[in-house]
Amino acid sequence: MKHLFALLLLAGALPAAAQIDPVLLRRVPRDTSRLQLNMDAVYNRPFAQPGRLPVALGGYVEANYQYAATDGVSEGHQFQMRRLTLFISSSIAQRIKFLTEIEFEDGTKEISLEFASVDFEFSPLLNVRGGVVMNPIGAFNQNHDGPKWEFVDRPVAATQLLPATWSNVGAGLYGKKFGETWVVAYEAYLTNGFDDQIISNAENRTFLPASKRNPDRFEESFNGVPLLTTKAALRHRRVGEVGLSYMGGIYNKFEDDGLRLDSRRGVQVWALDLATTVPGSRTAVTGEWAWVRVNIPEAYSPQYGRHQAGGFVDVVQPVLRGTQLGFAKAVLNAALRLEYVDWNRDRFAETGGRIGEEALCVVPAVSWRPTAQTVIRLNYRRQWDRDFLGNPPARTAAVQLGFSSYF
């Protein structure tokens, strides 16, 4: 039986080996000559290029096991295929390039075009990007690839307060100025924007990610008013990176067929992101905090907050480097994520009391990177969710074990 199994494996491996010709498939070298920013994440990925084709391919996959329980009630053991993402990039000409990112989430439950843009470089300070762009709000939205993070879940503040991954059709400019030890960069895009689902959704809270459910947003603006997203970032070789971003626009359909339906109602988001590595200990600290303000009709449900805020901080400490289990450059990390989101920072008109609708999470983690492009993660999530009225929180705990890897 054992021999039969070995033969089957061999039979399967032979044709597979025949298909992978290392001469035909070469890795595209990363640009390590200059400082990289969060905004570079979209191109700062491993790609493989078949032969002399002008197209490079890449992607990542992540899956995990999870056991979670809320106040003693569990859905049992879950195996989850979080996402499979494919990248295709192409150098169309010397200073014209194209990249697309297609993501399959939860199997094929959600298939989305997260990025599909053509970039024209006129100078390092002036690049034009058009197509489906990732709005540069905060850092995570652009730098969200699973293999880069030590945690199975994406940050709550990035996905449930901000709408990562948040992509829209539009165009804009970006550029960088390099110094000897620093780089400063900017981005500014006009895109299609949000719709009224941010204050009309099944979450019963102001929820920016609800606009991602609009299937028409890559084809038609909900109200004809562009969403402006801008970001400025500064990175110093020794200190780290700081980014400040803004996103604002109108979310409601205030007129239709020339008829007035409502006043123009705005949504504004500010975000601050930081990333640094402590010299000596090599402790990596990454954080992001966002503030959201939404113009909500006076007579609307108070469950939909006018002010929101939240963020996260990740601390990752390498504890073991070197050859581990046969991998020459493996790293074992200990990590901790703290996250907090307040979806409704308003007060009750009736009592003056503070509205709840908040979540606090603590996620200690151990991650092992056999290579820089692959991570195996063991997370323990503890989460407290407080409802709108501020009642005693629902307590959730989860153990997650999974992997994420570029391919």
Next chain:
Amino acid sequence: MRLHTYVTGPGLRRSAVAAAALGFMLASCELIFPAAPADDAVLDGPVAGLTPEQHAQFLRGDVAFNDEVFTSRTGLGPVFVAASCGSCHAGDGKGHPSTTLTRFGQVDSTGNLFLARGGPQLQHRALPGFQPEQLPAGVAHSRFTPPANTGLGFLDAVPDQTLLALADPQDADGDGISGRPNWIQAPGYVTERPVTRTRGGRHLGRFGKKAAAYDLLHQTATAYNQDMGIVSSYEARDAHSGQLADPEVSNQTVLDVVAYLKLLKTPVQREPRHPDVLAGQQLFLRIGCGKCHTPELTTGASPVAALAHQTVRPYTDLLLHDMGPGLNDGYTEGTAAPAEWRTPALWGLGLSPNSQGGSYFLLHDGRARSFEEAIRQHGGEGQASRQQFEGLSAEQQRQLVRFLQSL
């Protein structure tokens, strides 16, 4: 096992420690995952002894009641009070001032004179672009705090004759308590109880602050319609336009919610044998509170075996009592007088802060912020008990309150 080939010395020790820690974690599930709250600490959960079919319907109703949020796309409004059932009844407990209803327009048994002007309920919230209802100037009105939902199936199963036996409309026994039923016009869609009693074609109401709802279907269909602006085949007129409209919720969903409410367990008393609780209970009965807040009721026949012929302790007689001028808002429903209120069940009262944002909001409109304050606002038929309460020593008052907190 070739682990030693790759990991030696400190690395091996660290791996062993990590493995031991993991083993400890997995073995200590009670520490890792939050335990379910004690049965006496929460109001939700099904009645014991249900069939699998009843459990399935309970779960469907639970989802519809607690998770389904209506939006403009699914029929909310256009004027409304809340977007979901769960918004007003967090954890199936009492509501908060932010979800308090305003009822208006009826001052006596001749009916509501403001039905054409939005009565009997004010929908003070509106979808964007719509105007919420305004309370007509000078109209009689009252504010109703949402009640707890627990044990409603048992109250529904108490035979009419039991309530009529408790009634003493002429105060024949001369004890100052003269409970009487609210005889209401039951809608055609309700199913009469096996032995129903009527008077002049009117039915005995038992749910709601004024006992103006015949059964849980009546209460639920009305709440969908007037609280959320959701039209059903049961309440087929849109609350805003007054016109017949297509159903926005299925009959099955309404019936599932009715089943959920019917099958919610009774609250479990905490520390029933504590000396203070026992002493408080004796005082409660001695000063006459139990004459309206009848400790025990026994259900009759019911299609749900678990609800049939059960003795429960809700501390209500489901009858109307004159509560004096202090609690007379001038508004009423059915044949109740404006000063008359249906005796609220006291079971689950001690858990109210868990659903009211950490505070007590007692009496029909939440005006009382403590048990003592609520008792001191009892007038009319409750005045004698209130005076006796005020005559108790501080220690006895504390014991009585302790008893109420245990419920």
